[in-house]
Amino acid sequence: MYRAPRGTADILPDEQPFWRYVESTAAELCEQFGYRRIDTPSFESSSLFLRSVGEATDVVEKETYTFDDRSGDSMTLRPEGTAAVCRAYLEHGMHVQPQPVRLYSVRAPMFRYDRPQAGRYRQHHQASVEAIGDADAAVDAEIIELAWSIFSKLGLNDLTLLVNSIGDQVCRPGYLDVLRHYYQPHQDHLCADCKRRFQSNPLRLLDCNKESCQPYTIEAPRTVDHLCAECKEHWDQLTGYLDSLSLPYSVDHRLVRGFDYYTRTVFEVQPPVEGSQSAIGGGGRYDGLIQELGGRATPAVGFASGMERLILNLKRQGVGPPSADPGPLAMVAFVGDAARNAAVKLAASLRGKGLPIMLAPPGKSLKAQMRHAGALNARHTVILGEEELTQDVATVRDMATGKQRQVPMTGVAEALRPS
RNA sequence: GUGGGCGUGGCCAAGUGGUCAAGGCGCCAGGUUGUGGCCCUGGAGAUCGAGGGUUCGAAUCCCUUCGCCCACCCCA
Numbered sequence: 042m043y044r045a046p047r048g049t050a051d052i053l054p055d056e057q058p059f060w061r062y063v064e065s066t067a068a069e070l071c072e073q074f075g076y077r078r079i080d081t082p083s084f085e086s087s088s089l090f091l092r093s094v095g096e097a098t099d100v101v102e103k104e105t106y107t108f109d110d111r112s113g114d115s116m117t118l119r120p121e122g123t124a125a126v127c128r129a130y131l132e133h134g135m136h137v138q139p140q141p142v143r144l145y146s147v148r149a150p151m152f153r154y155d156r157p158q159a160g161r162y163r164q165h166h167q168a169s170v171e172a173i174g175d176a177d178a179a180v181d182a183e184i185i186e187l188a189w190s191i192f193s194k195l196g197l198n199d200l201t202l203l204v205n206s207i208g209d210q211v212c213r214p215g216y217l218d219v220l221r222h223y224y225q226p227h228q229d230h231l232c233a234d235c236k237r238r239f240q241s242n243p244l245r246l247l248d249c250n251k252e253s254c255q256p257y258t259i260e261a262p263r264t265v266d267h268l269c270a271e272c273k274e275h276w277d278q279l280t281g282y283l284d285s286l287s288l289p290y291s292v293d294h295r296l297v298r299g300f301d302y303y304t305r306t307v308f309e310v311q312p313p314v315e316g317s318q319s320a321i322g323g324g325g326r327y328d329g330l331i332q333e334l335g336g337r338a339t340p341a342v343g344f345a346s347g348m349e350r351l352i353l354n355l356k357r358q359g360v361g362p363p364s365a366d367p368g369p370l371a372m373v374a375f376v377g378d379a380a381r382n383a384a385v386k387l388a389a390s391l392r393g394k395g396l397p398i399m400l401a402p403p404g405k406s407l408k409a410q411m412r413h414a415g416a417l418n419a420r421h422t423v424i425l426g427e428e429e430l431t432q433d434v435a436t437v438r439d440m441a442t443g444k445q446r447q448v449p450m451t452g453v454a455e456a457l458r459p460s
Numbered sequence: 461g462u463g464g465g466c467g468u469g470g471c472c473a474a475g476u477g478g479u480c481a482a483g484g485c486g487c488c489a490g491g492u493u494g495u496g497g498c499c500c501u502g503g504a505g506a507u508c509g510a511g512g513g514u515u516c517g518a519a520u521c522c523c524u525u526c527g528c529c530c531a532c533c534c535c536a
Contacts, residue, residue, distance in 0.1 A: 104534075121536085234532095406489090415497050422495080
């Protein structure tokens, strides 16, 4: 028996209302903020992600689905969305549009070869937004506001909004030196991961949560204390905007993120429940990325949110789509072969009027057809049999009240209107 | 990649060496002739994840393997 590949999941009909809910809520808010939808391919040239996300990152190093296509080109199923949107921005010359260009996407599949667990999948879906082409901290604030609005509107409560600045190409090298210098004497006491990080990616030393490393991470020099003048100003402006927006953020000096392209602002939104999957959304500024991909220097900010995690948390908090599947307006049942054609015709003509109509399971007893109608929540059952045919009428039964009456064939649609 | 838990019909689930498997949900069909939801009755559906071993005998013990879940890691 075949199963869905490990770490992937079928989204069954019963789940779809949650997806629609998240998708439409996010999309509506994005549109309200002036963002326009973009969809990009599920795979791209492998080098796009090497260049953008970073070769030394875990995501690229060991989590990508990479393959050679039949012409020998290396392709990678996208592990994240930002790089592709930037590629599209460049490819379609969006720099000629009014800047910043505001883009969003929803239900975009992402692929990462992790080991699956709660809230973590090999294929997951993101809702994301990007604002490309403006360096002002007001845009950072707007992105954070939009992210926060989406979570709020969905009905999620008790979220934590963490913000930090990790500097840029100008000040980060200096900061990393300070950081290395600080960790140097403690190296022997660090956990195995941190020993590795010390070499490969010192920034990540900050967010190690191993107890043995706590003494060092807590005392570690802070990024915000080592920003260059421009970054410092940007950071001050950002917190100023966030304050005036009354967003309940807190500064987390240990917040760094896993992609190399982030500069200055980084932020993350976390749900109240403990557990490993801390973030339901995150993002930041990536001023160097467009240039890295071959464009001119272009500042940008964005964020992404995992839809599976959003839905997981909606369920945990008992909030979600307003109502369940309403069922068809009517189920058309028939008795006897003579009525068969009439039933099919009637159902078709009702559908032609835009009504949601289903044919009851043909060839079964009326009892079975009624049972089916009840099980699928049909609001009415329309019954056709010899009696009805001879008089050119149909019997319309209201399934909630059990009342039924006969109406002329031509008046069935009218009889189904909400009473 | 590392560690831990678990795998019984579509779903939930009893049974932990001896009638190859209880029950519930769901599904199907009946409860007289053309009528649902409640109730009653019946039915279909499991070689107990797979392979091997121990034993007179295993869903129940051992090994291997696959899968699922949880945590670490990483991230959404």
